[in-house]
Amino acid sequence: MKEANAKRILFLTTLDVTIYSFLIPHMKILKSMGYEVEVAASNVGFTDKIEKEGFKVYNLPFRRNPFSISNIKAFLKLYRIMKENNYLMLHTHTPVASFFGRIAGRLVGIPHIVYTAHGFHFHEYGNPLKNFIYYRLEKFAGKFTDVLITINVDDYKVATEKKLIPHGKVVYIKGVGVDLERLNPRNFKDNKESDFLSDNNRFIFVSVGRLEKEKHFDYLIKAFYFVKKHYPNFELLVIGDGEEQVSLKKLSQRISLKDYVRFLGYVKHVEKYLYHSFAFVFTSSREGLPVSVMEAMAMEKPVVAYNIRGVRDLVEDGVNGFLVPFGDIKELSNKIIYLMEHPDIAKEMGKRGREKIEKEFSLNVVLQDMEKLYKKVLEET
Structure with a gap:
């Protein structure tokens, strides 16, 4: 297995709109820290905009439907991309990409796998059968996760009490941040x-x-x-x-x-x-x-x-x-x-x-917390 590239990081989401709408400021933090950040996601019309911000994008055929056969194709392509580029850290978002991505990341030996759960798909008002399935999927993928970021108190409690990340840690960060200059x-x-x-x-x-x-x-x-x-x-x-x-x-x-x-x-x-x-x-x-x-x-x-x-x-x-x-x-x-x-x-x-x-x-508050977390994760050997 090749040694991880000390400066290359991959952000992974199911659809590229998530990256463009919420995660560009987070990636710019890592870029300012001297890391090369790349993106993998399904192109639903935002890839060009992401690349104009200075980030290379790999197009994967992920679908939001977890049972789509297209997700298997995306997984295989993602595995090849990861193997070729030897990333130091993988940061996944959204359920489908995060499930497949964490497994692929562990298979190729990415040293740091971070997953932000933007609300678990099992919840207090969910269908009992779906809740059971989604919980078991999260429990399984948790084995391949080093850091789970939860964005609300309820998910943090569930993740810690149920030990969803048996070999890693759970942290609580208050969302992706609100741009108070734009929203004023x-x-x-x-x-x-x-x-x-x-x-x-x-x-x-x-x-x-x-x-x-x-x-x-x-x-x-x-x-x-x-x-x-x-x-x-x-x-x-x-x-x-x-x-x-x-x-x-x-x-x-x-x-x-x-x-x-x-x-x-x-x-x-x-x-x-x-x-x-x-x-x-x-x-x-x-x-x-x-x-x-x-x-x-x-x-x-x-x-x-x-x-x-x-x-x-x-x-x-x-x-x-x-x-x-x-x-x-x-x-x-x-x-x-x-x-x-x-x-x-x-x-x-x-x-x-x-x-x-x-x-x-606010975006400033959240980005400060994310920078501290990134530094702590990437400084670990």
């Missing part, structure tokens, strides 16, 4: 653009995420059905694409919310919508540490959300928003109505939300 309501003080608002007298609510079943946008829309009975002066902006869009549009029509709910699709920069909004509502059942919630808090918006893993790390009930028992649609609407009736309280909650992000979850 002060940037919009002189911005009069509000062409997406149909009526400035309406309460504008925003929700962001992939339109898939686990995000439960159907609960969100049903909650606003109850809101409408009390206060019909609102507009709900749903930002994101996904397979549930058609059914969600039909639902909004069926319960007479067609004129109240706007589906905006994918939006690159959500900050202008957040700036003009009144509050942020979030109905997901599974998260690691939701970036969309952190972005809303950074833009000084109160958050009404279900009390789930990751979200409760961010939202303090009654302080910077409200936490509602998962699946309780009526209580979700009650909290939304409360904010509409108490706009001063809503505004104060929004300010507290940004303060929490500044103190604990």
Whole structure:
């Protein structure tokens, strides 16, 4: 076996969008430390942008569906890449790539294998059979992991209590970091653009995420059905694409919310919508540490959300928003109505939300923690 290259590191994700959206600053830390950082991921349209940032990208045919035969092909290609380049460290993200990548990394003898779990796929509201399968997969892949980074308190507790990393260690770092310079309501003080608002007298609510079943946008829309009975002066902006869009549009029509709910699709920069909004509502059942919630808090918006893993790390009930028992649609609407009736309280909650992000979850804070971790890992022999 060849000796590891003392300066070469590989970042691995299932899709390249994860790298481009969240991990460029992390890779730049390692680059500033003198390491050569490369990327392996499936190209879904962001590879050129990553390479413009100065990082070589290997295209792998990974798919998010863990049972896709394409993942075996990606594994074999990844194994060859790893063997040829003799990396000093592998840092994996996202479940599929991380499962195959850690196995391949150990087979070729990469000295340091780091895995960031952006929310385990087994969770408190998950299907029992799927939870069992995902747990066993994580337990198996944990044997090939030196450092597991968890991004919320619940996952940290599970990983340590269940000894998911039997031969390594578990650390807790608060997410990927929020860019407070980009997400700053002060940037919009002189911005009069509000062409997406149909009526400035309406309460504008925003929700962001992939339109898939686990995000439960159907609960969100049903909650606003109850809101409408009390206060019909609102507009709900749903930002994101996904397979549930058609059914969600039909639902909004069926319960007479067609004129109240706007589906905006994918939006690159959500900050202008957040700036003009009144509050942020979030109905997901599974998260690691939701970036969309952190972005809303950074833009000084109160958050009404279900009390789930990751979200409760961010939202303090009654302080910077409200936490509602998962699946309780009526209580979700009650909290939304409360904010509409108490706009001063809503505004104060929004300010507290940004303060929490500044103190604990900003990009600067997270990058400092990551730099310390990288130095500690790479200094080990």
